Amino acid sequence: MAMVLDKTHRFKVIAAHAGLIFFLALTLFPFLMIVSISLRPGNFAAGSLIPEQISFEHWKLALGIGYTDASGQWVAPPFPVLRWLWNSIKIATISAAVILLLSTTCAYAFARLRFAGRRLGLNILFLMQMFPAVLSLIAIYAVFDAIGSYVPWLGIDSHGSLILAYAGGLALHIWTIKGYFDTIPVEIEEAARVDGATHFQAFRYVLLPMAVPILVVVFLLAFIGAIIEYPVASVLLHQEQNLTLAVGSKLFLYTQNYLWGDFAAAAILSGLPITVVFLLAQRYMISGLTAGGVKG
């Protein structure tokens, strides 16, 4: 702390702080706006950031309670928002778990096993990922329509179909995890093999525990991706009961009547599971797990 500082240092610190505060405000503003809209009576997008009057009518609707409006009329919740939230959480959790399972094992094969077509396979995976899923919406619809006539629980308008569709998008995750595996010295697993571990045991007891931080990141990314995904979900899910929150909350915005307040409350709700999962995941994202194994 007794370091000698240049005169310009003070100025730089102040400038840096000012810049940071500015960007923080820039990113926080939309969020605060949404919060404000959801607490304002009526459905208006415009208005001051701090509402003059606080009303929980939108939240009551979102949470499925209902309320009595100014004219004394009972307003029932128009949509099963909590049900949508539950659908979103269920689909995101299962698809993220499936993605994690598949991409970890694939990444292990690509990183550690030597087989013909390894390079080619990796590159094809990468190329496939370049095409946005939107481009294949029609194909996805047709495929699941066909599957549905044999396996109903994987057909159109089933959660199974959406989970399967999401689980297909794991190329990028395979690359991420493989990149991390590549940084872990092979000798550590060889030591495990000498200790008597099979390939699977070396993977399970030695490699996986060291890879926990990256696995958490991949789970998080997959989870967030599934929660906020709109195009594929909107094509595959139809019945109101089955929608995810991302698709369902769009119903608040009909062409004649944009229910901004109700929409805002639903949007904040959809951020809730992401926040919770992130907070849970954070403590596993520690660095330095692989330190000390080998001489650097």
Added chain:
Amino acid sequence: MATLTLKQIRKQFGEVTTLHGIDLDIADGEFIVFVGPSGCGKSTLLRTIAGLEDISAGELAIDGVRVNDLPPVKRGIAMVFQSYALYPHMSVFENMAFGLKLAGMSKTEYTPPVTRAARVLQIEHLLERKPAALSGGQRQRVAIGRAIVQKPKVFLFDEPLSNLDAALRVQMRIEIARLHRELRATMIYVTHDQVEAMTLADRIVVLRAGRIEQVGTPIELYHAPANLFVAGFLGSPQMNFVTGSIVAIDAHGVDVALPDAQRVRVAVDAAGAQPGDKVTLGVRPEHLSLVAGGNAIAAAAIALEHLGDASVLYLQAPGTGETLSARLPALTRIAEGEVCRLGFRPEHGYLFRADGTAFRRLNPLA
């Protein structure tokens, strides 16, 4: 506890052949050291013995049983890696117990051997720590401990001490020697360090480019190297080589003419050689001394280094551009460019044929 037999072991990586038919018999309880220049295949040979690389051709037998197709544990080997290769997420105790756990032992079964190994290696107080919280020397002890608890028939070490500083290396070297005496296990040890090779080995295996150049006790290799390569590889500073040709042969040695017509005498058995044959003269730096007359090489000094206990003089070899070195008493004073006469006894000289093989020395231990 085990004998090893290597018969024509070959190893290929795709098109590249790394080991060209290695034949070696290792006796029970022997300490074998592999040395050789970087890339000669020491690690590859060790890894094929361990079972981490498959054997392309040939046969490997441990205690007379062919083990080519057995995984590492089933061969009864344990290996200590150069990079330690500890499990960073496990404590020292778990690191050492991992293999025993995999073998299906319960905690009450594997705790005693682990604590015993920790006591032998003096790391008992570290058992709860993670590898990241250990020093290099402590990590290497854990790696050795992990090998010990497996009770292997054969220990394999791949340059285990090369990451340690000089003082610690000496200490660990002594501990490994003690370990070998106590466990009486067969040990195979790869190193770059000549002192480690000379002090630890029962027999040294000198490898070059995937082939064995010579196998022998440290004394044998030092005093009776089979060829130029082995002679140049062992000894520090390196043995001096000067090319020349034979001028006379008698029962007690050979007279050799150096390129600038100087003559020196070497006590070797030159049976089969003719006067006029091209040869290479070899003299170790520690056998050279400054003399007025007698059997000596005259050469111009280039530089002088004071090592404290001795001085090393570098000279321009007569007739060729090569550098000679001589280990002289401490505080020797010689000016640069001064021509010195470096004497040696004929029985201290080595002589090599044009194809690099050595003539038999008449009195190697003199």
